[in-house]
Amino acid sequence: MAELDKFDRRILALLQMDARISSELIAAEVGLSATAVQRRIKKLREDGVILAQVVVLEPRALGRGVTALVEVTLAEASREAVIDGFKRRMAEQAEVQQCYYVAGESDFVLIVTAVDMADYELLTRRLFFDDSNIKKFRSTFVLEASKRSLSLPVDPIDIDRR
Incomplete structure (x- = not known):
């Protein structure tokens, strides 16, 4: 599995919140060009980090x-x-x-x-x-779904917290 840097992790966090977010908006948030963001997303897909981009239905x-x-x-x-x-x-x-x-x-x-x-x-x-x-x-x-998500924490694991 590919090593994820801070840019990859921030891109993943933004995509988990809204898979429809544009490369331009992601670029503005993470401090990269839209082209660089698109390349990174493509690589994250190819590396199997991004498995799918889905719509969550009620x-x-x-x-x-x-x-x-x-x-x-x-x-x-x-x-x-x-x-x-x-x-x-x-x-x-x-x-x-x-x-x-x-x-x-x-x-x-x-x-x-x-x-x-x-x-x-x-x-x-x-x-x-x-x-x-x-x-x-x-x-x-299930009586009530109080949380429905497939989102994962994307921050690097802090060894000192263990």
Whole structure:
């Protein structure tokens, strides 16, 4: 992974706040030319630092009133092919917003959306009940999202704070 300097970190911070911000505005904020900012953003994409620039939508505005955190335990989680297969299958599901392979009691934690509880039940039947390798799953339902973000801190880690 590429080393990030103060300019890269400031550019990333600004893009996280508003992915539509122009190169000219970023340049004015960080003290570089717009061309230099564009080159840096291109390199950050090529280096895999910027994975995507997305729009965050309000689920309820799209009729998706249910958000659930789902812990999934596989019956057979020791084979790489099984784990990779589950990851691929979850990546293909539009209702699965995020999928994390985790250590602990469960093998995966998912964030999923549904229209309502009936829709959620159909989703669980399709994703979990029809998969013989799902040992169990546990759902926790979101009452209110007090923070919804994919932003990361971009400041360099201060070794003295540890």
